[in-house]
Amino acid sequence: AVSYLGPAGTYTEEAAFLHFGQQETLVPAATVAESLAMLDRRECDYAVVPVENTIGGPVYRYIDLVVANKGLRVVGELNLPIRQTLLALPGAALSGVKTVMSHPQGIAQSREWLKKNLPDAKLVEVSSTAEAARKVAEMGDPSVAAIAASRTAAVYNLSILANDLQYTNTNVTRFWVVTLKKQAAPAKAKAAVVVSGPADKVPGLLYDLGRKGFKLTALHDRPAKTRLGEYVFVAEAAGGSADALEEVVAKHGGALEIRVLGLYETKSF
Numbered sequence: 001a002v003s004y005l006g007p008a009g010t011y012t013e014e015a016a017f018l019h020f021g022q023q024e025t026l027v028p029a030a031t032v033a034e035s036l037a038m039l040d041r042r043e044c045d046y047a048v049v050p051v052e053n054t055i056g057g058p059v060y061r062y063i064d065l066v067v068a069n070k071g072l073r074v075v076g077e078l079n080l081p082i083r084q085t086l087l088a089l090p091g092a093a094l095s096g097v098k099t100v101m102s103h104p105q106g107i108a109q110s111r112e113w114l115k116k117n118l119p120d121a122k123l124v125e126v127s128s129t130a131e132a133a134r135k136v137a138e139m140g141d142p143s144v145a146a147i148a149a150s151r152t153a154a155v156y157n158l159s160i161l162a163n164d165l166q167y168t169n170t171n172v173t174r175f176w177v178v179t180l181k182k183q184a185a186p187a188k189a190k191a192a193v194v195v196s197g198p199a200d201k202v203p204g205l206l207y208d209l210g211r212k213g214f215k216l217t218a219l220h221d222r223p224a225k226t227r228l229g230e231y232v233f234v235a236e237a238a239g240g241s242a243d244a245l246e247e248v249v250a251k252h253g254g255a256l257e258i259r260v261l262g263l264y265e266t267k268s269f
């Protein structure tokens, strides 16, 4: 089974379905933390987690949760185009909308549209886009709207008041598929490594990764919570081999603490 940030109708559910199809049961969780806890409790084998969006940037809360659980491995990645719609009760009018609810990323992606079309609306952050839609249906108040996927309208019997709220039509969210299970890595893949230590030791590591065929695709710095100048970096790089990665990790493993978070293939939709 696969856990995802629920309820039914989230983008994470769509990503999970695109990755696993009918092969796995999809199980909604109230939060990403809860969806990862389901792996610890062996209730699910995999979890799908949003990690980055074109407009909203990295979802640090979620990346930190994945990194904090040292047994987790990234075994897959999906890039999913995100088109945001405004959902409300059937019969509701855009001019009557006073409150807009969504996941923080949904609000961030729609900020320009909201400023132009609903400048006075109160913005309320909830746990997911589908949770916002579910709440709109439950409240039965036509002045409350949700930013969510168009397909989510049908899940909660809502109407679409507006389409394409996202700032750009190249809006994409990146998801990781994570697991506690041991799984064979593909021969040539994208790699994610968690690197802890002083910042000045990192360029050497990145240089050697590049030399060995890994093209850097992302670099995140998170607080190590030890002292200023020390960080937990998450570096992602594509195109190298497992052997080359092992070599580079061995070379730099003295100056830095390096953990391979995963070797995985990327699917873009």
Ligand SMILES: O=C(O)C(=O)C[C@]1(C(=O)O)C=C[C@@H](O)C=C1
Pocket: 005, 009, 010, 011, 012, 013, 050, 053, 059, 082, 103, 105, 106, 127, 128, 129, 130, 173
């Ligand atoms: O709320 C959802 O529908 C989610 O799946 C979460 C999430 C995210 O965390 O970025 C996923 C894709 C979109 O960028 C908006 C929200």
